[in-house]
Amino acid sequence: MTETPNPNIVDADTLTGEMRPIRRAVLALGSNLGERMASLQGAVNALADTPDVWITAVSPVYETEPVDCPPDAKTFLNAVVLIDTTLAATRLMDRALAIEDAFERERSEVKNAPRTLDVDLIVVGDRRSNEDFLRLPHPRAGERAFVMRPWLDVDPGAELPGHGPVADLLEGADQSGMKLRDDLVLQFQ
Numbered sequence: 001m002t003e004t005p006n007p008n009i010v011d012a013d014t015l016t017g018e019m020r021p022i023r024r025a026v027l028a029l030g031s032n033l034g035e036r037m038a039s040l041q042g043a044v045n046a047l048a049d050t051p052d053v054w055i056t057a058v059s060p061v062y063e064t065e066p067v068d069c070p071p072d073a074k075t076f077l078n079a080v081v082l083i084d085t086t087l088a089a090t091r092l093m094d095r096a097l098a099i100e101d102a103f104e105r106e107r108s109e110v111k112n113a114p115r116t117l118d119v120d121l122i123v124v125g126d127r128r129s130n131e132d133f134l135r136l137p138h139p140r141a142g143e144r145a146f147v148m149r150p151w152l153d154v155d156p157g158a159e160l161p162g163h164g165p166v167a168d169l170l171e172g173a174d175q176s177g178m179k180l181r182d183d184l185v186l187q188f189q
């Protein structure tokens with residue numbers, strides 16, 4: 001039987017904006033200023049407390065040499081968080097910026113200036129975006145071992161849309177400046 005949609009009936013999704021699809025998202029955390037581990041843990045806690053966000057995995061923590069940073073930059077702690085979310089990608093970006101602000105992130109004109117906390121969206125489902133406010137997938141993620149390595153740890157089959165398997169990207173990346181900090185473990189509920 002062929003069903004003809006009734007134009008007089010507006011479905012509940014359209015009316016309420018509810019029933020958004022659930023998407024897997026990958027967020028990268030970094031800190032090279034202040035209490036680095038406390039900032040990363042605070043970001044994980046804040047994500048866990050975010051309505052419509054469910055953390056599914058948190059990676060090990062790596063100590064990494066600064067890449068493309070001012071000459072006096074200190075080493076970073078980096079990690080990756082996997083979430084499921086029904087938030088729109090732009091709302092997730094708002095939340096990431098608010099979490100950075102809550103940890104006294106200062107925004108400077110200096111490229112890659114030291115920061116207490118950086119929360120980057122790497123992928124949000126299959127969402128693509130090319131706005132200044134939100135670029136997805138993150139345009140520099142594929143060349144960053146400090147993102148690919150922890151991502152691979154928590155998702156060995158991961159793929160970066162448009163770039164290929166994370167395992168292959170990592171093989172071509174310079175991992176020499178990275179050290180696993182297995183003495184530092186991020187907790188999540």
Ligand SMILES: Nc1ncnc2c1ncn2[C@@H]1O[C@H](COP(=O)(O)OP(=O)(O)OP(=O)(O)O)[C@@H](O)[C@H]1O
Nearest residue numbers: 112118119120121122132133134135136137138140
């Ligand atoms: N995928 C994304 N993740 C995080 N911020 C993004 C993304 N796409 C666009 N932005 C925008 O970039 C700005 C934040 O840039 P920020 O200064 O944190 O960059 P960065 O983390 O220092 O550098 P990079 O983008 O190379 O990691 C924000 O205004 C944010 O809206």
Ligand SMILES: Nc1nc2c(c(=O)[nH]1)N=C(CO)CN2
Nearest residue numbers: 030064065066067076112146
């Ligand atoms: N090691 C390391 N280097 C960086 C990082 C980072 O998180 N870790 N973030 C940057 C801009 O987001 C630039 N350079």
